[in-house]
Amino acid sequence: DYFYGIPSALQQGGARVFVAQVSAAESTEVRGEQLLAQVRQVLALTGAGKVNLIGHSHGGPTSRYVAGVAPSLVASVTSVGGVNRGSRVADILRGVLPPGTLSEAVVNGAIQGFVALINLGSGGGGLPQQPVAALNSLTTAGLADFNRRFPQALPSGCGSGAELGNGVRYFSWTGTQPVTNLLDVSDGSLGALSLVFGEANDGLVSACSSRLGRHLGDYGQNHLDEVNQVLGLRNWFATDPVTLYRQHARRLQQLGL
Numbered sequence: 001d002y003f004y005g006i007p008s009a010l011q012q013g014g015a016r017v018f019v020a021q022v023s024a025a026e027s028t029e030v031r032g033e034q035l036l037a038q039v040r041q042v043l044a045l046t047g048a049g050k051v052n053l054i055g056h057s058h059g060g061p062t063s064r065y066v067a068g069v070a071p072s073l074v075a076s077v078t079s080v081g082g083v084n085r086g087s088r089v090a091d092i093l094r095g096v097l098p099p100g101t102l103s104e105a106v107v108n109g110a111i112q113g114f115v116a117l118i119n120l121g122s123g124g125g126g127l128p129q130q131p132v133a134a135l136n137s138l139t140t141a142g143l144a145d146f147n148r149r150f151p152q153a154l155p156s157g158c159g160s161g162a163e164l165g166n167g168v169r170y171f172s173w174t175g176t177q178p179v180t181n182l183l184d185v186s187d188g189s190l191g192a193l194s195l196v197f198g199e200a201n202d203g204l205v206s207a208c209s210s211r212l213g214r215h216l217g218d219y220g221q222n223h224l225d226e227v228n229q230v231l232g233l234r235n236w237f238a239t240d241p242v243t244l245y246r247q248h249a250r251r252l253q254q255l256g257l
Contacts, residue, residue, distance in 0.1 A: 002019070002056075002227060002229075002234050003019065003056070003227045003228065003233060004227060004228040004229050004232060005228055005242055005252055006228060006241075006245050007019055008226065009242050009245065009246060010245060010246065011061070012105065012251050013246060013249060013250075016048075017250050018042050018051075019032075020034075020035050020038050020129065021126040022034040022035050022038075022059075022062060022125075022127070023065055023128055023130075023134075024129060024133055024180045025129045025130060025131040025134040026127075026129060026130050026133055027068055027130065027134065027137045028058070028061045028062055028065055028132040028142075028146055028201070029065060029130065029137075030130075030133070031058065031062040031065075031068055031177070032061075032065030032069070033229070034127070035053075035062055035063065035064075035095065035137075036065075036066045036069065036070060036073075037055075037065050037134070039051050039066060039070070039074070040073070041072055047063060047170075049075065049182070049205060050072075050073055050074055050075040050257075051074060052074075052076045052078070052252050052257055053067070053074060053076065053077050053078065053086070054068060054078040054080065054248075055077070055078070055079055055080070055082060056081055056082070056226055057078045057080075057082065057083060057159055057204070057223065057226075058077030058134065058137070058138060059079075059080075059082070059144065060066070060077075060080070060081075060082020060083060060172070060212065061078045061082065061083060061150075062147060063078075063079065063160075064077055064079070064084075064140045064150050064152070064153075064212075064215055065146075065150060067150075067152065067166070067168045067170075068149070068150040068152065068166075071155040071166040071167050071168050072105075072167070073192075074168050074173065075168070075169065075252075075257040076168060076169040076170070076252060076255075076257050077153075077168060077169075077170050077171070077212075077213070078170075078171040078172065078173075078248060079171070079172040079210065079212040079213075079245070080172070080173060080174065080226050081173075081174045081175060081202050081204075081205050081226040082144065082172060082205070082209075082210050082212060083138050083143065083146075083204075083205050083209060084154065084172075084208075084209055084210060084211065084212050085136050085140065085142070085143050085144075085154075085206075085208065085209040085211075086138060086139050086140030086141070086142060086143035086199075086209060087139070087204055087205050087206075087209065088140075088197050088206065089193055089196060089204055090135055090138035090139045090140075090142075090225060091139050091140050092196060093135055093137050094135055094136070096143075099136065100170070100191075103193055108198075114245055115250050128252050150166030152166055152168070152213050153170035153213035154169065154211075154212065155178055155189050155211050155212075155215075158207070158208040158211060159215065160211065160213065160214050160215040161211065161212060161213050161214075161215075163212075163213050163214040164212065167255065167256065169213065169214075170212050170213025170214065171213050171214050171215075171216055171248070171251075172210055172211055172212040172213055172214070172215050172216065173210075173215065173216040173217050173218070173219065173220075173244065174202055174205065174207055174210035174211075174218055174219070174221065174227050175202040175218070175219050175221025175222050175223065175225055176200040176201065176202060176207050176218045176219070176220070176227070177202070177203065177219075177220040177221060177235060177238070178190045178191045178193070178194035178202060178220075178222045178223075179204035179222065179223060180190040180220060180221060180225055180234055180235035180238070181233045181234055181235060181236070183229055184224075184234075185226050185231040186222075186230050188230070189203075189224065190202070190203025190204065190206065190222045190223060191203065196217050198235070199231075200218070202221065202222045202223040202225075203222045203223045203224075204223040204228065205223060207210060209214055210253075216244075216248070219239050219242060219244070220238030220239070220256075221234065221235060221239075221242075222236065223237060225229055226241060227241065228241045228242055
């Protein structure tokens, strides 16, 4: 369950929730087309006119792609810890893995294995996986190119951007505390990765890179806490991530979305 406990919490509140299946490691455009196909299926199934998309990490640009190419199908896009301006971690990996080298091939194979493990638990098997394509999409240069084509709701600096673009409302929030629970096995890695940023970050994405549309806040969460992982281990003194999704669902409902 990638969004651990979150879909069921939203369903209990009366929302109709569909969890998309996209490639864990692919370019933003490939993932976006996969998501777009599922959006059309959901609309055909439910008879609804539009969907509200909530994307975490690479899911931010993936959702933005759908809103960019088919704005008539999307009521809102919410980016949670979204890589909207690229990640310093991706930049470093790309820098030490020159295209076409043995080191790139070795890392590509290792990531393929990791992706297979993720798919075993999340049911995403059978989808194409291209780790190098994903890495290229997540670099600062890759996102700069994407943003030239899909600039909606991006802020000029580190604040909020326009909430409304092409009829779609945009929102974002993020975490800024890489280490939050010593019982969580992922916190050590995120804490180490956070050192490459030199600015507020969640362990994989800087706070400024995550900004999109109306920014709803920075929280004491790391990149995995943002989706209530691992298995709900999080900062017990910060806002419960599930609560943030519930509050946002009510917000969207109050806006008539």
